[in-house]
Amino acid sequence: MTAGSLATPDSLALPDAAAQAHSGFVRLHAYWLARVSDGRLPGRAQIDPLEMPRDLLPHIVLFEVVTAADGARRYRFRLMGSAIAAIPGRDDTGRFYDETIAPDLYRSRGAGLDAIVASGRPGYAASAHAAPDREHIHVGRLGLPLASDGRNVDMILGILLPLPRPD
Template sequence: MKKDLIIGDADNFRRLILDLPPPASLGAGLCRTWDYWNRKRDGRTAPQRRDIDPIDMGRDLPGLVLYDVVRTASPATVRFRYRLTGSDTDRIHGRALKGHYVDSLDPPAFATMLHDDFSVMTVRRAPQLAQLAFRNADGNRRSYEALRLPLVDDQGQVVMIMVYANHGQPQP
């Protein structure tokens, strides 16, 4: 697996952008989600939200997250709201995230990185595979991969982002 680009380091946090498609070595859930999204896009840049049914994700639902893209009166301002969160994501963050905004996450460096990556996606309409490594509040190292996939409306504008995360286990 080629590590394309080191995007940022902050607050004991590191993110790499990896090549797509996800290699099998990163886990079957990432590969199944990638295959599902590709089937649903059917040759288009991205599938529409109505093409996606989270129930189709079956055993991968615990790692699935859907974010609403919330555009404000200012064209330059966009926010991202948790629409659906799988149990793995809520467990990792220690709270139910449905209805919360990405910019309310801790640590702030993580919130900023996620907001910036999603903002790029709303413009490019291209999927992202990110590997994240950090030290959590308990002092344990965590590393996981997240496949981030745009969903569009009838005009091709990104209106939702679907993410599957392979959260892995904490390491002392």
């Protein structure tokens, strides 16, 4: 969300029909949306894992937005749910996202995170996800912007959920 602008109901809607059809995405979005107030995005202080649907917690990720002096952004894992950590077989909490995946893959995923930061709107993507020593799995990713000042996105609350394999 650009500084000075406020969120509108249309700008905060789930961005994709596939996300709208999955109860996990719908429930996390509803939790987040209930914390939007007067057109201002919720901040990390308004997010309480004890109030989230318990079955979603293993699938939650929290990214800190780290912006360099030149404006380049990086994303640090502040929380990585156990179901997400199980995919690569490690917990990357505290590490930068770009240090944990291949550069070509990070370019597309980082661009998705950049879009959430720039727009202040939820973002959604679905794709195959590599899992070491296993078949690829199909997952959906929903990112929800958080802003400690209500406007400038400084964290992203995310969820990664398995989806049925596309034909």
